[in-house]
Amino acid sequence: MIKQVIIKRNSKTVDEGTMGFHDYTTHKEPIEKFSERVLQCANEVDGKVINIAYPTEDLAIVVYKEKKQ
Numbered sequence: 001m002i003k004q005v006i007i008k009r010n011s012k013t014v015d016e017g018t019m020g021f022h023d024y025t026t027h028k029e030p031i032e033k034f035s036e037r038v039l040q041c042a043n044e045v046d047g048k049v050i051n052i053a054y055p056t057e058d059l060a061i062v063v064y065k066e067k068k069q
Contacts (some may be wrong), residue, residue: 001066002050007041008057021038031057038062 010029017023038060042049047066054060 003064003066004049005041005045005062007034007038007060007062009060011058028058034060066068 011026013024013026015022016025023052027054038052042052042064044063045062047064049062049064051063052060053063
């Protein structure tokens with residue numbers, strides 16, 4: 001059976017404002033760490049990896065064929 005795992009890039013919103021002013025910015029996980037997490041997930045799946053796709057810079061999809069029992 002063909003299955004997929006969707007992995008999202010970690011991010012957090014931080015208030016960098018000063019003296020009572022609010023300046024919310026989003027800090028994203030470095031792309032190198034995100035790629036390492038995707039690779040680690042691909043290595044841990046129980047089956048054969050068919051494809052790894054990055055449709056956006058914040059999303060990865062690992063498609064794999066599950067081992068038969």
